[in-house]
Amino acid sequence: MPGLVKIGKTTQDEVEVRMKQLFSTGVPVPFDCAFACRVHDSAEVEKALHHAFGNARVNANREFFRIEPDRVISILKLLHVEDATKDVESVIEADATQADLQAAETMKKRRPRMNFTELDIPLHSVLWFKDASAQVTVCGPKTVRFQGEECSLTAATRKVLGYPDNYPLQPSPYWTFHGKTIKEIYENCYAEVDEE
Incomplete structure (x- = not known):
C-alpha cells in the first residue's frame, strides 16, 4: 500500500x-x-x-x-x-x-515515474547518497551521471549498495537534494494528485 x-x-x-x-x-x-x-x-x-x-x-x-x-x-x-x-x-x-x-x-x-525536471531538480544538480558516501549529477529528466557513466538513479543506487543489476529497489529514499530525500520531494510534488 x-x-x-x-x-x-x-x-x-x-x-x-x-x-x-x-x-x-x-x-x-x-x-x-x-x-x-x-x-x-x-x-x-x-x-x-x-x-x-x-x-x-x-x-x-x-x-x-x-x-x-x-x-x-x-x-x-x-x-x-x-x-x-x-x-x-x-x-x-x-x-x-x-x-x-x-x-x-x-x-x-x-503518480508518474520519477522525473527530475518535474520535481524541479535542475540539470547538473548534485544528489548525495544519504550517508554522503557517494554523489550523482543529474544529466537528464530520468538519468544521472555516476562514476563517469550516464545511468538511471536505480542503477547508481545498486552500484553504491553493491547489489546485482537486476535487484529490485526504489532509489528515491537513498538520495538527497538540498537536505531532502528525493522520496520526500516526490511525495510533496504529487500529494495534490492523490487528493484529486
Whole structure:
C-alpha cells in the first residue's frame, strides 16, 4: 500500500484465504505484493523482521511499517529464501474483480515515474547518497551521471549498495537534494494528485 509495508506470514495452504482477508472492504485496492517467499521457520523470521523494523511500525497491534519494501526484501534475500512472489501475485489477481484491477492500475498511473525536471531538480544538480558516501549529477529528466557513466538513479543506487543489476529497489529514499530525500520531494510534488 502507498507508504506502508505489511510484513506477515501465512502457510502455503492459507495463502488464498489470507489474501481474501487482506483485500476486504477496508482497503481501496488490492495489495501490491512487493515480495513473497518460502522460509523454514516463518514465525521466527516474522518475529525477527518485526523486531528489526519495530521503530517504523505504525501501530503496535498491526503488521504495517512505514519503510521501503527493499529494506525488508534485502534481509529476506540474505536468508537465501525461495522466491514465491509470482505465486502470490497470481492468487491476488485471480481473486480481484475487474473493477479492483482497474482501480489498482489507475492508482499506479496517477503518480508518474520519477522525473527530475518535474520535481524541479535542475540539470547538473548534485544528489548525495544519504550517508554522503557517494554523489550523482543529474544529466537528464530520468538519468544521472555516476562514476563517469550516464545511468538511471536505480542503477547508481545498486552500484553504491553493491547489489546485482537486476535487484529490485526504489532509489528515491537513498538520495538527497538540498537536505531532502528525493522520496520526500516526490511525495510533496504529487500529494495534490492523490487528493484529486
